[in-house]
Amino acid sequence: MSDDQVKIKKQSNDFEGSICCSDDAHYPYGTSLSFDNDMIDELGMGSLAVGDVVEVRGFAFVDRKNEHSNTEGSEKNINLQLTTVQIRRETDDRVKQLYGSDS
Numbered sequence: 001m002s003d004d005q006v007k008i009k010k011q012s013n014d015f016e017g018s019i020c021c022s023d024d025a026h027y028p029y030g031t032s033l034s035f036d037n038d039m040i041d042e043l044g045m046g047s048l049a050v051g052d053v054v055e056v057r058g059f060a061f062v063d064r065k066n067e068h069s070n071t072e073g074s075e076k077n078i079n080l081q082l083t084t085v086q087i088r089r090e091t092d093d094r095v096k097q098l099y100g101s102d103s
Contacts, residue, residue: 005058005084032063033080040076048078058085 010025033056040046048054052062060080067076 005086007084008082027081027083031082031085033060033082035078035080037076040078045078046076054080056080056082059083 008027008031011028012025035043035045048062048065050062050065054060054062060082062078063081064077064079066078068074
């Protein structure tokens with residue numbers, strides 16, 4: 001983990017009902033990334049396995065991987081759970097980012 005990344009802390013389950021995680025702790029809502037079909041192919045993520053660690057300006061582990069097909073086609077989904085993250089603002093002018101340097 002890089003020194004400029006923030007570690008995402010697990011939270012305990014303080015609610016009644018079913019527990020989602022076996023160790024009574026889970027990562028907060030909104031700290032995972034989910035990719036489907038075309039994005040999986042474009043990013044070359046098809047060979048990832050559950051538990052693999054990847055870098056996304058931070059680190060995550062593969063939390064879920066689903067793939068199925070039927071007579072209507074096939075569908076893929078990979079979910080990454082962020083464990084550390086770094087957020088930096090781009091320093092370039094937003095107009096240049098969107099329309100190029102000649103704008």
